[in-house]
Amino acid sequence: MSSILLPEPNADILARRDAIIADLKSLVGGEAVVSDEDGRRAFETDGLTAYRKMPLAVVLPQSTEEVSAVLRYCHRNGIKVVARGAGTSLCGGALPAEDAIVVGVSKMNRVLEIDYTNRTAVVQTGITNLAISGAVGKEGFFYAPDPSSQLACTLAGNLAMNSGGAHCLKYGVTTNNVLGLKMVLMDGEIIEIGGPYLDSPGYDLLGLIVGSEGQFGIITEATVRILRAAEHARPMLLGFESSEAAGACVSAIIGSGIIPVAIEYMDKPAIEVCEAFAKAGYPLDVEALLIVEVEGSNEEIEDLLARLVKIAEPFKPRTVKVSGSPAESAKIWKGRKSAFGAIGRISEYYCMDGTIPLKQLPHVLTRISEICGSHGLKVANIFHAGDGNLHPLILYNANDPVEVEKAERAGADILKLCVEVGGCLTGEHGVGIEKRDLMRHQFSETDLLVQMRIKSVFDPDWLLNPAKVFPLAERVMLDRVA
């Protein structure tokens, strides 16, 4: 994939590379600066691996003050900066640029404070998502947002993209679970917003910053909500003969007043691959599978599952299978959470992330298979059905440039379809470079201007995470009319 244009690097910055590296080393010490080719190679791409750019240098600071020193220096010298967590972005959100410094927060990964009484934790943002739950799990607490990459991805990246996960139907996404931030602005200023209380004074800067894709500043610490986990949780499998039946069943469940903690949907191609990989006990004779999880005491769970079975009845499920043990539950989730990896073992794939109104599901699935079919490509669909977030995985041969381009074109058509039916381009992965040029399909020129003016407040010179989120031409427009 290579059709997305990236700006020409600034030759002047490239020419000053040796001096810049020497300056950075004097600021944060030689250990924290990666400048050799092999070292930098590890940072040249993210989860969108078709795009690669060797950064000018990589800095891995140990403290907020070091981040501040680096940003102040880059600001004074007009050097662009790309912030990086674990580099798991699927939209090229962490893709470097040849004339930019990568500032990675991975060494800042400590838990600073856990307060069970007030149900908050203060952590450095290089911590992985799962490590937060790990740190509070022994007391029965957890950090709610759970993106599939949670073993690897950092809180910093989650904050940048406002990440979701399978369980956000009940618990919300990142923005609903963060109470405070410490952030370094591009000019080096350190600001603190919010804290261990449920709202912050003044404008909702927290709301604006979460999801700003690393373009407003580098967040080094966060105060997050931790929640007491339910007594127990148990998933069940419901298999259906059609996507229509499965979609209607999801509507019936939500319409009944029961909000399960998760409702996940997989189509036949996804089921087959995941079952082969995880041996989760998924039925292979159905067109659509729902994983529905409920929480509570064991008696409550029995009661809820019985109600769900009854709600599902009119849609003639071919499979109704309640997990019989924690081990079986773990397998069921392993199958779902390793879907991307499992499919990756049989083919290269391009993972889309649109959101649609639920009742459009059958229409959208039909159109997706038509779109991919017209390009001669196969597709598997994974769907957070409870909240409408759809992940079509377009399978393609990465060694065939023609097929690569077809996959990219099919992906763009699918996202446009999501917008047409009332949804959006991205539910949880972010815009990055991948969806940058599709933004005009969802937003008017004014809508984009309103967003870009906010960017200019935080980073007037547009040095942070350049060439992402907005079509390149829009930036020119901002200068003209702002």
Added chain:
Amino acid sequence: MGVSGTVRPATEWELSSLVAAATERGKPIEVMGAGTKRSVGRPVQAALTISTTGLRGITLYEPTELVMSAQAGTPLADVEAQLATRGQMLPFEPIDLGAVLGEAAGRGTIGAVFATNLSGARRVATGAARDHLLGVRAVNGRGEAFKSGGRVMKNVTGYDVARGLAGSWGTLAIMTEVTFKVVPRPEETATLVLSGLTDDLATEVMCQALGTPFEVSGAVHLPQVMVSRLRTPEVRDIGKPVTALRIENLADFVRYRCDKLREHLAPYGKAEVLGNDVSRAFWDEMRQLSVLQADDRPLWRISTKPTSGHKVVEAIRQYMPVDAFYDWSGGLIWLEVPVSADAGASDIRRVIAQYGGHATLVRADQAVRAAIDVFQPLEPGTERLSRGIKAAFDPAGVLNPGRMYALS
């Protein structure tokens, strides 16, 4: 200019034309919905008042997708009545400031709920108004109509401008349509009541309860003087300070959870359990803030760390006699203070600086509100950003100038 001089545009286009014209002439605009919260904030000097009440109607409701859109001027009461027909509700239980501001209750608009981020007791469990805002259409101070977000639950396409407008009190843009998440109304509500606890013990109880797996969806503590103002006799007649914990779910689940929670809190005393009807009446009173008095005394809203709440109140008591009740497990304080030239602001802010958090003067005489900071003064870094954001949306400073801060 009084309410009679208020303009009520009927379309977004009409609204944006009005704003564009005012901006061109540098004419300030007072922005409001029904005007029930007009007396909150620093007084706005404006030649023109724009009300959104001409923009009215629910434009989308998909109960099985838990989403509703409504024009900003739609009465909150209409929204809630429509949701009730399908057994649903707003997840964040917006408080009604009407009574404490000397206005009629139940007259606010849905747009104003989000513009002021009004959230009630359920916030501890399910989030604030801002957490459930999925999308907006709005007109900024340049007269530009724009949208942000959309109608789907999960959406990270572009910056989260909608959330940025939540709680901005009409100073950045005038919302014309809001889209928000809704939830099923629980089948049954019960309330565990402990009586006679001191503020610090009550805080312990509330925080412990929220740290259990039983999904407590409200945790308030009322001092005796406020208990005596309740209309719900079953609670009023307790005649002692009351600590109330709400459990909501299917009826069988509620029974089980109340038993478990009562067991858990046994060291603090024997908890009474209020049934469904009494519970709903009680929590409705919390939503109306009926334990506060509709008099001239200044009323503060303080947000702090739950375990600091009672310490903040105790510290303020060193300077003045106050009546206070606690919501959000101790982290939200509603504080009535004696009438004075600054409504106690300098002492209260000094205490807040020590414990962390922020304070808003919700009710005070116009002269007091003109003289002091009504909203928590900002740190230099956030003030600079806030000034920039105000200028990005409203460079001429025409929308509700000075209502929150003197930013332009």
